Amino acid sequence: MSVIPAINPATGATFAETPTTAPEAVEHAVRAARLAQRSWARRPLDERRRVIRRFQDLLFARRDEAAGLVSRENGKPAVEAMLTDVAVSLDITRYYLRHAPRILKPRRLSHSNVAVLGKRGRLHWDPMGVIAIIAPWNYPLLLPLGEAVPALLAGNAVVFKPSEFTVRTGLFTRDLLHQAGLDPDLFQVLVGGGEIGRALVAAGPDKIFFTGSAKTGRLVAKAAAEQVIPVNLELGGSDPCIVLADANLERAASGAIWSRFTNGGQTCVAAKRLIVERKVYDRFLEILLGKLASLTVGPGDQPGVDMGPMIRESQVRELERQLAATVALGARVRMGGRRRPDLGPTFFEPTVVTDLSLDAPLWREEVFGPVLPVVAADDEEEAVRLANDSAYGLSASIWTGDRGRGEAIARRIESGSVLINDATCHVGIAEVPHGGEKESGLGRTHGDVGMLETCRPRYVGTDLLDWIRKPWWFGYHEESAGDRDAIMRFLYSPSPLARLRAIPRALRLLVNRRPV
Ligand code: NAD
Numbered sequence: 001m002s003v004i005p006a007i008n009p010a011t012g013a014t015f016a017e018t019p020t021t022a023p024e025a026v027e028h029a030v031r032a033a034r035l036a037q038r039s040w041a042r043r044p045l046d047e048r049r050r051v052i053r054r055f056q057d058l059l060f061a062r063r064d065e066a067a068g069l070v071s072r073e074n075g076k077p078a079v080e081a082m083l084t085d086v087a088v089s090l091d092i093t094r095y096y097l098r099h100a101p102r103i104l105k106p107r108r109l110s111h112s113n114v115a116v117l118g119k120r121g122r123l124h125w126d127p128m129g130v131i132a133i134i135a136p137w138n139y140p141l142l143l144p145l146g147e148a149v150p151a152l153l154a155g156n157a158v159v160f161k162p163s164e165f166t167v168r169t170g171l172f173t174r175d176l177l178h179q180a181g182l183d184p185d186l187f188q189v190l191v192g193g194g195e196i197g198r199a200l201v202a203a204g205p206d207k208i209f210f211t212g213s214a215k216t217g218r219l220v221a222k223a224a225a226e227q228v229i230p231v232n233l234e235l236g237g238s239d240p241c242i243v244l245a246d247a248n249l250e251r252a253a254s255g256a257i258w259s260r261f262t263n264g265g266q267t268c269v270a271a272k273r274l275i276v277e278r279k280v281y282d283r284f285l286e287i288l289l290g291k292l293a294s295l296t297v298g299p300g301d302q303p304g305v306d307m308g309p310m311i312r313e314s315q316v317r318e319l320e321r322q323l324a325a326t327v328a329l330g331a332r333v334r335m336g337g338r339r340r341p342d343l344g345p346t347f348f349e350p351t352v353v354t355d356l357s358l359d360a361p362l363w364r365e366e367v368f369g370p371v372l373p374v375v376a377a378d379d380e381e382e383a384v385r386l387a388n389d390s391a392y393g394l395s396a397s398i399w400t401g402d403r404g405r406g407e408a409i410a411r412r413i414e415s416g417s418v419l420i421n422d423a424t425c426h427v428g429i430a431e432v433p434h435g436g437e438k439e440s441g442l443g444r445t446h447g448d449v450g451m452l453e454t455c456r457p458r459y460v461g462t463d464l465l466d467w468i469r470k471p472w473w474f475g476y477h478e479e480s481a482g483d484r485d486a487i488m489r490f491l492y493s494p495s496p497l498a499r500l501r502a503i504p505r506a507l508r509l510l511v512n513r514r515p516v
Helices: 023-042 045-061 063-074 078-104 142-153 167-179 194-202 214-226 249-265 278-292 313-328 380-387 403-410 447-452 478-492 496-511
Strands: 003-008 013-019 107-109 119-127 130-134 157-161 187-189 207-211 231-234 239-243 271-277 332-335 351-354 371-377 396-399 418-420 455-463
Touching: 003 063, 003 167, 013 167, 023 119, 023 130, 023 157, 023 187, 023 194, 045 063, 045 078, 045 142, 045 167, 063 078, 063 167, 078 142, 078 249, 078 447, 130 142, 130 194, 142 157, 142 167, 142 207, 142 447, 157 167, 157 194, 167 187, 194 214, 207 214, 214 231, 239 249, 239 380, 249 271, 249 278, 249 371, 249 396, 271 278, 271 380, 278 332, 278 351, 278 371, 313 332, 313 351, 313 371, 371 380, 380 403, 396 403, 403 418, 447 455, 478 496
Parallel strands: 130 157, 130 207, 157 187, 207 231, 239 271, 239 396, 271 371, 351 371, 396 418
Antiparallel strands: 003 013, 107 119, 119 455, 332 351
């Protein structure tokens, strides 16, 4: 039997091994989930909420263990794991527990068209069925829970494939949900790499929530399209961070540094392209480099550490390729630029690069490591142009002393969200829909919209006045042609008088009981 090692990136040491799921077991998992889902969906929402509330209490009680595990498996400082994975997961769970009754409540549709007079319409939000969640390793608790909690509350079952790098956190999540009383078939974890992800898509879930790179996202979307399965894609990002001359430069530098270097620079929503108004470029760069020099890099389980290692050697090599190619095109490394083998196998220094060509990989590609390119813009116009000069459109930030100006610029940025005088943190605000434009993906998670993405809207319309004739039913007699035209005039004529005059004949057709 093959196993997947759980590796602590800070040391490279294996601390656990997990047997992989056999590919032929994947279909069985989806089938079992589908069976369990039918009775789960019939249970009253309050019963489903009770289970999720118990899960929330368990996660809170075991928060230190959860943060420690995320830190050990992913490498980020334990403080960061507590703040960005555990706390945000608790917050999102609380949000959905509180708001699920409102979000899932059937909506009355008012029918204003006289042709459907007497019809009562309701929109119900029914669960999709089996939701497949395929997740990356960078926020191994938060990302799947932000999708699984609303999906389960809405009455779905979940089959979850965590990243092969963070399997233990996936199993921890599963165990807590099962301990909370969830039927084990309603939340299952598949252990393996891309081949198990492929098998999960092939097994025909009712919806797929994929979070990962744009490259894999395309493959998943293609395979899903073959089976007409809807897909939510949360893909890569290369967020611009615009610093205008009127900004509080100290604060902007602190915000940009946290956004770019949190999680070892391996965050989808992060200030990955810094664009600074030329008037303050030199001063801002000086502040930025000064602050960055005081960042403490080290193993995530040590107190006072700001930034941990990168997840794997292959990621470091990819970062080095992007950096070297950018330097070969004329860029200057202003700080960092090297590994820190003294700390461990995958540590990399916080790095700042200037004078880069806009054809360079550090500008064109998604960069998933602690490297920050900085460019100057002559004015606001050029800053906006540079911000939109990317295949990605996940998020953006603008730093300015004039909030109105910031909000006006925000409307011109091509991305799923824009923060003024802040960056990245909206992913942790439960009510904010998260997702991107362009190659950053499709659909949204979090917020009311995120929960509705796990549902299918079902229209139920009831005729209350069943003696009214349907103008479109058979019985296309010549003599009723004028009556039908009266309905057209009543509904669409631009003249109020013509509309008024049409009423008697329009009503004649509606009450005339001669359907075929
Ligand atoms: P990845 O694309 O390599 O893998 C993501 C997941 O897909 C893993 O679980 C992997 O095993 C699985 N997978 C691989 N091949 C597959 C296939 N053919 N079919 C189905 N599943 C397959 O991404 P990663 O390296 O784990 O994560 C980093 C990427 O994720 C970055 O691009 C980052 O920007 C992105 N990300 C995006 C968001 C967001 O919300 N937009 C959040 C976090 C990370």
